[in-house]
Amino acid sequence: SAVISQKPSRDICQRGTSLTIQCQVDSQVTMMFWYRQQPGQSLTLIATANQGSEATYESGFVIDKFPISRPNLTFSTLTVSNMSPEDSSIYLCSVFGEPSTDTQYFGPGTRLTVL
Amino acid sequence: GENVEQHPSTLSVQEGDSAVIKCTYSDSASNYFPWYKQELGKGPQLIIDIRSNVGEKKDQRIAVTLNKTAKHFSLHITETQPEDSAVYFCAARLGGFKTIFGAGTRLFVKA
Secondary structure, three states, X not given: OOOEEEEOOEEEEOOOOOEEEEEEEOOOOOEEEEEXXXXXXXXXXXXXXXXXXXXXXXXOOOOOOOOEEEEEOXXXXXXXXXXXXXXXXXXXXXXXXXXXXOOEEEOOOEEEEEO | OOOEEEEXXXXXXXXXXXXXXXXXXXXOOOOEEEEEEEOOOOOOEEEEEEEOOOOEEEEOOEEEEXXXXXXXXXXXXXOOOHHHOEEEEEEXXXXXXXXXXXXXXXXXXXX
């Protein structure tokens, strides 16, 4: 299994500012994933983060808006840049169990409100 | 690409009754179907899963069925309890690590 922690758990930010969300996993994993969950909605994959290479972004998400760092095999950050109220969401970090990759684990999420 | 539809969006049952949530998927090559439970303020947690070579799987009060021909899969919760109240997501995976999630079902279990 994998235990994931995220910081901060929630934040209220002003439009135009940026917020960096941290994700820490209790074991080394090859890939880490960032999801967005808009209020009352499903989970949408933002990007996949591999150590030592640039993150791979899904359609509709760009590096300038959501820069990601992956400095080692247990840690990643997601920055939400130049925020607007439309960015108000829960941001979730996720990993797959290794070596068995069936089970996908999620962090508790960061609830972001942009005023 | 894969698309997963989930119904109903909201489900209210009396404690002790059964609850059924249904999903359909579009890509017949999808081969893994997990179900997640998300409680308020928490991330989704895997509760049961099924592979495409299996028709049914059961774990205590929870069961999942899969109809590959119709591309349907369902979650069945028997003897519901108030602690079953949460949002449930179905999902489909087509190999790799890309998981496509349904829109979610908010389940209320009334005591």
